[in-house]
Amino acid sequence: VKKFKQGTLLKNTIMLYILQFSTYFLSLVTVPYQTRVLGPVVYGYVGVAIAVMTYFQLFMDFGFLLSATEDISKNRDDRDYVNRKFTSVTILKLFLAAISIAVLIILCLTVPMFAQNKALYIIYIIAYAVNALLPDYLYRGIEQMTAITVRTVLIKVFFTVMIFAFLKTEEDYLVMPILLLIGNVAALLGV
Numbered sequence: 001v002k003k004f005k006q007g008t009l010l011k012n013t014i015m016l017y018i019l020q021f022s023t024y025f026l027s028l029v030t031v032p033y034q035t036r037v038l039g040p041v042v043y044g045y046v047g048v049a050i051a052v053m054t055y056f057q058l059f060m061d062f063g064f065l066l067s068a069t070e071d072i073s074k075n076r077d078d079r080d081y082v083n084r085k086f087t088s089v090t091i092l093k094l095f096l097a098a099i100s101i102a103v104l105i106i107l108c109l110t111v112p113m114f115a116q117n118k119a120l121y122i123i124y125i126i127a128y129a130v131n132a133l134l135p136d137y138l139y140r141g142i143e144q145m146t147a148i149t150v151r152t153v154l155i156k157v158f159f160t161v162m163i164f165a166f167l168k169t170e171e172d173y174l175v176m177p178i179l180l181l182i183g184n185v186a187a188l189l190g191v
Contacts, residue, residue, distance in 0.1 A: 008143050015145035022153045026160045033164065034176070042170045048113075049120050049177075053128045056100045060132035064089050065140070072141025086138055097129035119174060127181035130188055151190060155183040 035043045068089050075081040104125045108118040139148045159179050166175045 012143055012145040015149040019145075019149045019152055022156055026156045030160050030163050034167065037167050038170055038173055042173050045117050045120065046173055046176060049117065049124050052121070053124045056104065056125060057128050057132065060093060060096045060100055060129065062092065062096055064093070065137050068137040069140040072138060073143070076142050082138070082142075086135060089137065090133065090135070093132050097132055101125055101129060120177060123174065123177035123181060127177055127184050130181065130184040133188055134184070151187050155187050158186075159183050 034046075038046065068085060071085055072082055075085075104114075104121055107114040108121055109115065114121055136148050139145065162179045163176070166172060166179070
């Protein structure tokens with residue numbers, strides 16, 4: 001049993017490193033291209049939108065990646081418990097996503113900075129809401145990091161290739177959140 005645990009730990013650790021490295025490497029590949037094509041002003045709009053979405057993502061995740069992972073890890077042999085936890089976390093994330101979308105819509109209707117780029121913000125919030133529904137906490141809790149890593153790396157590679165294929169001018173800036181949304185929907189459907 002101890003040897004099995006060490007093998008699983010090593011495998012999951014390697015998968016986490018691959019996951020993290022892919023994020024850095026693929027960003028290193030795409031960000032210079034995005035900044036050159038979009039220019040400083042439009043890339044700034046996209047950067048601000050992504051920064052705002054980070055706060056919404058924190059709200060929608062609500063610490064479940066830590067707390068739900070721990071609960072599932074402690075009770076991974078109890079299928080009923082895992083199913084109940086999965087259902088309750090999903091319902092709560094749907095509720096938090098609905099609140100986030102409502103708040104963003106209000107911001108887009110009342111704050112000029114948001115209203116100026118409302119399509120960008122709306123597409124991003126939907127993409128982030130779909131991402132919040134991914135049950136990464138479940139896979140981490142049952143120590144199946146390979147599933148998360150393969151899915152995430154494939155989505156990031158898809159996103160990277162599509163950025164080079166479809167982002168050609170400043171006016172194409174909505175391609176970025178649309179591709180993120182497509183990738184997140186594909187990941188959710190592939191779960």
